[in-house]
Structure formats: structure tokens, C-alpha cells
Amino acid sequence: MTMTGKSRGSYAKTAGRRREILEAGIEVFANHGFRNGSLREIAERVGMSQAGLLHHFSNKNELLAGVLALRDERSVALVPIDGTPDIETIRGIVRVAEYNAEFAPGLVELHCVLSAEATAPEHPAHQYFLDRYTWVVGLMVDAFTNVQAAGQLVDGVEPASAARSLIALSDGLQVQWLLAPDTLDMAEELRRYLRPLFTIDF
Amino acid sequence: MTMTGKSRGSYAKTAGRRREILEAGIEVFANHGFRNGSLREIAERVGMSQAGLLHHFSNKNELLAGVLALRDERSVALVPIDGTPDIETIRGIVRVAEYNAEFAPGLVELHCVLSAEATAPEHPAHQYFLDRYTWVVGLMVDAFTNVQAAGQLVDGVEPASAARSLIALSDGLQVQWLLAPDTLDMAEELRRYLRPLFTIDF
DNA sequence: ATGAAAACCTAGTAGTTAATCGCTTTTCCT
DNA sequence: AGGAAAAGCGATTAACTACTAGGTTTTCAT
Numbered sequence: 001m002t003m004t005g006k007s008r009g010s011y012a013k014t015a016g017r018r019r020e021i022l023e024a025g026i027e028v029f030a031n032h033g034f035r036n037g038s039l040r041e042i043a044e045r046v047g048m049s050q051a052g053l054l055h056h057f058s059n060k061n062e063l064l065a066g067v068l069a070l071r072d073e074r075s076v077a078l079v080p081i082d083g084t085p086d087i088e089t090i091r092g093i094v095r096v097a098e099y100n101a102e103f104a105p106g107l108v109e110l111h112c113v114l115s116a117e118a119t120a121p122e123h124p125a126h127q128y129f130l131d132r133y134t135w136v137v138g139l140m141v142d143a144f145t146n147v148q149a150a151g152q153l154v155d156g157v158e159p160a161s162a163a164r165s166l167i168a169l170s171d172g173l174q175v176q177w178l179l180a181p182d183t184l185d186m187a188e189e190l191r192r193y194l195r196p197l198f199t200i201d202f
Numbered sequence: 203m204t205m206t207g208k209s210r211g212s213y214a215k216t217a218g219r220r221r222e223i224l225e226a227g228i229e230v231f232a233n234h235g236f237r238n239g240s241l242r243e244i245a246e247r248v249g250m251s252q253a254g255l256l257h258h259f260s261n262k263n264e265l266l267a268g269v270l271a272l273r274d275e276r277s278v279a280l281v282p283i284d285g286t287p288d289i290e291t292i293r294g295i296v297r298v299a300e301y302n303a304e305f306a307p308g309l310v311e312l313h314c315v316l317s318a319e320a321t322a323p324e325h326p327a328h329q330y331f332l333d334r335y336t337w338v339v340g341l342m343v344d345a346f347t348n349v350q351a352a353g354q355l356v357d358g359v360e361p362a363s364a365a366r367s368l369i370a371l372s373d374g375l376q377v378q379w380l381l382a383p384d385t386l387d388m389a390e391e392l393r394r395y396l397r398p399l400f401t402i403d404f
Numbered sequence: 405a406t407g408a409a410a411a412c413c414t415a416g417t418a419g420t421t422a423a424t425c426g427c428t429t430t431t432c433c434t
Numbered sequence: 435a436g437g438a439a440a441a442g443c444g445a446t447t448a449a450c451t452a453c454t455a456g457g458t459t460t461t462c463a464t
Binding site: 038 | 450451452453454455
């Protein structure tokens with residue numbers, strides 16, 4: 001009969017609870033960064049106590065790992081890798097920009113804020129972003145290289161440079177878009193960069 | 203005779219004291235961001251107490267303003283505006299990248315971390331970055347437009363897009379460079395982007 | 405139905421933060 | 435030399451942080 005506190009009648013479906021926390025984590029880390037985003041605010045958003053949250057993720061770093069994993073899971077689906085032509089892989093970057101701008105602005109914010117924060121070597125997500133950049137840039141280098149081998153790349157274009165710059169451009173556009181969303185179209189700018197690189201239509 | 207604390211024999215030259223604090227502020231805000239960088243750490247770096255620091259800047263936001271102003275003061279000198287040909291203004295962006303990479307990596311870090319953090323509308327530097335981006339992008343739009351009028355811009359290149367993308371590329375390259383400085387040359391990548399845009403040598 | 409495990413709570417800990425108060429010391433101008 | 439202003443100090447405050455301890459409630463498989 002001790003009935004402590006408010007104690008809602010039920011704990012709600014357990015299935016999506018972890019997911020709910022991760023969604024809230026994306027929002028909060030996107031808004032305030034990792035170091036300045038608080039567990040308290042995340043817990044509040046899912047209607048839970050801070051201690052209750054730490055039942056699902058034993059500490060803040062673990063929650064961050066979960067948030068980043070969820071983010072990846074979503075974006076990767078937009079970049080086709082297997083079987084599809086290489087130019088389609090490159091187009092995937094544009095597709096991700098398009099999709100994120102319309103449906104997941106929170107992910108854009110999260111990426112910008114965390115990638116900048118994580119440039120510090122001691123940041124808990126430092127290695128994650130290092131790995132992620134080498135992975136995605138490598139993916140694009142391969143794609144450009146194959147496109148070049150197929151004779152569809154304009155002379156003088158270096159696959160390694162084009163790949164790195166495409167990713168950099170995408171990142172940089174995100175900052176400007178977050179500051180003033182109405183003043184630019186990220187996908188359009190990316191296409192403008194890519195179009196003159198190929199001998200075929202893009 | 204009350205001689206409180208350690209009390210060094212003298213307070214050192216006043217002239218550069220404020221400057222010293224700003225320099226330390228750049229380092230700390232670059233490393234930890236604004237919201238997570240502490241006055242305590244900044245004070246420590248200049249060998250002063252936190253209260254002593256707040257004698258020079260009455261609060262944290264005011265210190266941030268000072269840091270950003272100092273940063274501007276340094277970068278702007280590298281981008282010639284008056285009299286010089288427009289193509290030289292565009293080259294200024296490359297020059298800044300070159301200079302910062304070699305002599306002021308702290309400024310690169312500061313810019314990346316703060317610009318991302320300040321995308322949040324309630325951030326104390328939000329308006330500053332909004333103004334700054336419209337200014338620098340506008341500066342480049344003008345330059346590209348004049349270059350176009352002089353018949354030195356390749357057909358199909360939109361001054362507005364090229365300007366925005368140049369800045370975005372510069373920003374994005376900084377993140378990758380901070381994560382792994384040895385793997386890319388920011389200035390070189392910028393030149394690679396710019397070269398094909400002009401009908402004249404770049 | 406029952407017992408174990410999972411989910412969640414309140415309360416508290418030890419730490420950090422920006423900012424304030426009242427004070428002392430140094431510098432600088434006349 | 436003297437006095438005011440500038441520069442600095444230690445101590446304190448109130449708010450916030452991640453995280454833990456220990457207890458209660460809910461869920462679920464048997």
C-alpha cells in the first residue's frame with residue numbers, strides 16, 4: 001500500500017521505451033550538444049525520472065552511443081551500396097540531404113553540433129566520427145573511382161578530392177541551412193557541385 | 203599587513219591583460235565550446251582568479267563577444283576588399299584557410315564549434331553568426347558577380363551558388379581537417395573547387 | 405497464481421558552474 | 435606624496451550536473 005509518488009497506473013508499452021529515449025536524446029543533443037545536453041531534460045521529454053532513464057542506459061556515454069547508432073541506421077538506408085550503379089551511390093548523398101531537410105532536421109542539427117564538438121580528441125564520440133568520416137569518404141572515393149573507370153568523369157577531376165569535397169560541402173551547407181533554412185536548398189547546391197563533374201547527365 | 207593569499211608582488215602590465223584573457227578564451231571555447239567552456243579554466247590559464255577575470259568582462263556572454271570580435275579582427279585582415287581585383291577577394295578565402303591551418307588552428311576549432319553551437323536560436327552568438335554569414339556570403343556574391351561581368355566566369359556558374367558553396371566547402375573542410383589534419387590540405391581543396399569556375403588562370 | 409525480472413521511483417551525493425560581495429593591492433595621475 | 439581608480443583576491447551562493455542506493459510497482463513466463 002505504500003504507493004510512492006505519482007505512480008501512473010501503468011508503465012506503458014516497454015517495446016518502444018528505449019526508442020523514445022533515443023528520440024528525445026537526438027533532440028536534446030542536437031539542441032545543446034552532448035556535453036551541455038542534460039539527462040534531466042531528456043528524461044523529462046519522455047515523462048520519466050532521470051534515474052529511470054539510467055535504468056535503460058547505464059550512463060550518458062552509452063546513451064550517446066545509442067543515439068549515434070540510431071542516426072546511422074536511418075541515414076544509411078538512403079545511400080544504396082550493393083549492386084546499384086556507382087553514380088547512384090553518389091546520388092545517395094544528395095538524397096540524404098533532401099530527406100533530412102524535409103523530414104529530419106533534428107538529425108542535421110545533431111550531426112553539425114556533435115561532429116564539431118567531437119573534433120576534440122578526448123570527446124567520447126571522437127573515434128566514432130573519425131571512423132564515420134573515413135568510411136563515408138572512402139565510400140565516395142570508390143564510387144568516383146569506378147565512375148572514372150567507366151569514362152564518365154570529366155578529365156582532371158580527382159576522385160579522392162571530389163569525394164572529400166562533396167562531404168565537406170554537404171556538412172558546410174548544413175550549418176548555413178540551420179542558421180537560415182529558407183535561404184538555401186542543400187540538395188540543389190549539391191547537385192550544382194556534382195553536375196559539372198560528370199560527362200553524363202546527373 | 204594583511205597580505206591575503208599568494209599575492210604576487212605585482213599585477214603585471216595591464217596593457218595586455220584583457221588580451222591575454224581573450225586569447226585564453228579562444229583556446230578554451232575552441233576546445234569545449236562556449237556553453238561547456240568554463241570561466242575557471244580561462245582564468246587559470248592566465249594565472250588569475252575567476253573573480254578577477256569577471257572584473258574585466260562582467261559576464262560570460264560579454265567575454266564571448268570579445269573573443270568573437272578578436273577573431274574577426276584577425277581574419278578580416280586576410281581578405282582584401284578595397285581597390286583590389288575581385289578575384290583577389292575570392293582568393294582571400296583560400297588565404298584565410300592557408301593562414302589558419304598553419305598559424306591559428308585554434309581559430310579553426312573556435313569557428314567550427316561555435317558556429318555549430320550557435321545554430322540554436324537562443325544561443326548568445328546566434329545573431330552574430332547570422333550576420334557574419336550574410337556578410338561574408340554577400341561579399342563573395344559581389345565578387346563572383348563582378349568576375350562574371352568581366353567575362354571571366356565559366357558559363358552556367360551562378361554567382362550566388364558559387365559564393366555560398368565556397369563558404370560551405372571551407373567550413374566543411376575545417377571539420378575534416380580538425381579530425382585528421384594530416385589527411386587533407388584545405389587550401390588545396392578550395393583551389394581545386396575554384397579553378398574550374400574561371401575562364402582565366404586561378 | 406506466483407515468483408522473478410524488468411521498469412521505475414524518491415532521495416541523496418559529490419562535483420561543477422556563473423556570478424556576487426566585500427575586501428586588499430597596485431597603478432597612475434596630479 | 436597622496437588619493438582615486440583599476441586590478442585583483444577569497445569566500446559564498448544558488449543552480450545545475452551525472453550518477454548511486456535502496457525501495458516499489460509492473461510485466462510476464464510458467
